Amino acid sequence: MLELLRSVFGLYWPKLTWKLYYWFISPKKVTLTLLAIAVVALIVSRPRYRRRMMGACMALLVAYLFLLSPLFSAPATALLSSFVPADSGQPADAVVVLARAGRLQGDRYETALDMVATGRSPNLLIMGRSQGADVVKALDQRHLSPHLVSAVCVQTTKQEAESAAAALGAKGLQNIVLITDTPHMLRAWLTFRGLGFTVMPHVEPLPATVGYRERSLLAIREYLGLASYALLGRLQGQSPNTLSEVAKAVADDFPADRCFMTADQLRQVFMLS
Incomplete structure (x- = not known):
């Protein structure tokens, strides 16, 4: 039963947090929702509770505005x-780049290509099909x-780490540079280390x-993600297996x-020349 709850939680939690992210990022939607709740409370609640309900709604609105500040x-x-920890700059078996949507990805792929160009690693693992195609095009332009390798069956940080284990661990490639953005790095670093990787985190x-609203919600999402990953046993030190064992288990x-x-x-596939 516990394992079933874990699998359901792991499946729907990421989708839920992103839906909440896009909803909370709009102050107009949140404010209108709280005002609607306040109006309903005024209509249906007893007179002695109305002031408390209004106070609670106002407190939630103030807290929300503070969290987005x-x-x-x-x-x-x-x-x-x-x-x-800071990136040591040492050579690695592979450079692993985690995915982000749209403009949130920043310059992570250019950073990874610079590492390849300077000889830091001969192996590059990109999360995502379209992201992989963009990187291949950039590689060709830079000769x-x-x-x-592009991992195309990933949606969560856990899947990114496990796919990296399947692609790299079976080949004995354990020492990696991990590239992702500032809010996401802590959870990603702990997750990859928990599977047995030796990780040099490179924060992009x-x-x-x-803006600061998006940064606030990304941070809140990561705090929730850390709590859920700890609960599900996905963080550093909670897996007794070696990387090679994990690679076999997720193959x-x-x-x-x-x-x-x-x-x-x-x-x-993408007809790249």
């Missing part, structure tokens, strides 16, 4: 990054030819165009012919 976003993000700052979930694409396969 720079007074919260800056320290909340800084706290997340304070636990992550770089690392061994690239969020673009300047990402059936990430078959090579369906879940990984090489640079040549991406060129064929």
Whole structure:
């Protein structure tokens, strides 16, 4: 029963948090919702409770506006990054780049290509099909030819870590540079270490165009993610297995012919020249 609850929770929780993210990012929607609740409370509640209901709604609105302010976003993000060690700059078996949607991804792929160009690693693992195609195009433009693999069956940080184990762990590639943004790095670092990787985290700052409201909600989402991953046993020190054992355990979930694409396969699918 517990395992069933874990699987259901793990399946729907990421989708729920992103839906809440896009809803909470709109002050207009949240304010109108709270006003609607206040109006309903005034209509249906007893007179002696109306003041309390109105006070509660106003308190929620003030708390919401505070959470979306720079007074919260800056320290909340800084706290997340304070636990992550700095990138040592040492050579690695592979560079692993985690996915973000749209402009949230920043310059992470250019950073990864720079690492390849300077010889830090000959192996590049990209999360996402379209992201992999973009990286292949950039590699061709820069005349770089690392061994690239794109993981195309991933939606969550857990799946990204497990797919990395399937792609790299079976080959004995354990020492990685992990690239993702500031809010996400702590959870990603702990998750990858929990599977047995030796991780050098390379934090990619969020673009300047990402406002403090989005930064606040990304930080809140990560705090919720850390709590849920701890509850589900996905963080560092909670897995007794070695990376090779994890690679064997997840091999059936990430078959090579369906879940990984090489640079040549991406060129064929996306007709890249």
